[in-house]
Structure formats: C-alpha cells, structure tokens
Amino acid sequence: MENNPTWRCVVALALGDGEGRWLMHKRPVHKHHGGLWEFPGGKVEQGETPACALVREVKEELGIDVRDEDLSPCCFAQESSENSERPIVILLYTCTRWAGKPAALEGGAVEWVRGRDIDKLAKPPLDIELAAHLLAKMPD
Ligand SMILES: Nc1nc2c([nH]c(=O)n2[C@@H]2O[C@H](COP(=O)(O)OP(=O)(O)OP(=O)(O)O)[C@@H](O)[C@H]2O)c(=O)[nH]1
Numbered sequence: 001m002e003n004n005p006t007w008r009c010v011v012a013l014a015l016g017d018g019e020g021r022w023l024m025h026k027r028p029v030h031k032h033h034g035g036l037w038e039f040p041g042g043k044v045e046q047g048e049t050p051a052c053a054l055v056r057e058v059k060e061e062l063g064i065d066v067r068d069e070d071l072s073p074c075c076f077a078q079e080s081s082e083n084s085e086r087p088i089v090i091l092l093y094t095c096t097r098w099a100g101k102p103a104a105l106e107g108g109a110v111e112w113v114r115g116r117d118i119d120k121l122a123k124p125p126l127d128i129e130l131a132a133h134l135l136a137k138m139p140d
Pocket of ligand 1: 010031033038039041042043124125126127
C-alpha cells in the first residue's frame with residue numbers, strides 16, 4: 001500500500017484501587033504534553049509484546065511491579081493517520097494487583113483520582129478518549 005503510515009504503539013495502565021480510584025500520572029513539564037495527566041505507560045519497543053512493554057514501563061515510571069497475567073485489555077484510542085506521518089495508537093489495560101508504592105520516578109507526579117474526577121484533569125487528546133471508554137465500562 002502506498003503512503004501507509006508507520007504506526008507507533010503506546011501502552012497505558014489504568015491501575016485501580018478497587019474502590020473507584022485510578023492512578024493518574026502527570027507528565028514532567030519538559031516533555032511533550034508536559035504537565036498534562038495521563039494513564040501511566042509508554043512506547044512499545046521493538047521485540048516486546050504490549051503487555052511486556054507495560055510491565056517494563058510502569059516499573060521505570062512508577063517503581064511498581066505488575067504481572068502480565070494481571071493485565072486486562074480495556075480499550076484503545078488512536079490518532080488520525082491524516083494528521084500525522086507516525087500516528088500513535090494507545091492500548092489501555094486495567095489492573096488491580098501490583099506490588100510496591102507508586103511514585104513519580106521521572107519528575108512528574110502521581111495521584112489516585114476518582115473516575116468522575118478524571119474528567120476534570122487536563123489530559124492529552126488520546127487520554128481524554130481512553131478515560132471516556134474506561135468510565136463507560138467501569139463507572140464509579
Ligand atoms: N499518553 C499520551 N501520549 C501521547 C498522546 N499523543 C502523543 O503524541 N503522545 C506521545 O506518546 C508518547 C508516549 O510515550 P512515553 O510516555 O514513553 O514518552 P516519553 O515522552 O516519556 O518518551 P521517552 O520514553 O522517549 O522519554 C509520548 O511521546 C507522548 O507525547 C496522547 O494523546 N496521550
């Protein structure tokens with residue numbers, strides 16, 4: 001196919017405390033979308049499965065251990081390939097089991113947020129969509 005864009009795959013985690021709150025990550029100010037709140041995660045690297053990438057990313061970003069068998073696919077959101085040569089697709093997984101205390105290890109912030117309050121946070125575009133899907137599936 002001609003002009004087929006190269007899709008970049010990003011994985012994200014909706015870590016739930018089982019009481020209606022989700023862990024949100026504020027991106028460090030110096031990064032793209034700095035200061036906005038996202039579901040923690042990051043890019044899938046070559047040779048990784050999405051679940052392996054997410055296990056690695058949350059260890060690096062939050063210092064917590066999750067197991068890939070505890071990750072449940074939830075939904076996805078994608079950029080339009082018309083607006084970008086390298087559009088992004090973000091796969092969101094839910095998880096309610098982890099080990100360790102989540103912390104913002106890369107200079108941002110973390111906070112447990114009630115589902116309905118995620119709406120009030122300033123978020124990058126795809127996280128707005130992901131939050132809407134998540135809350136439709138798992139209302140407060
Ligand atoms: N969460 C999120 N990320 C987005 C959106 N749109 C978009 O371009 N991105 C980009 O997708 C990438 C997510 O991967 P990441 O969190 O590992 O990126 P990063 O800036 O920490 O990069 P690095 O790991 O190379 O330091 C970032 O470059 C982020 O800016 C969006 O709507 N939501």
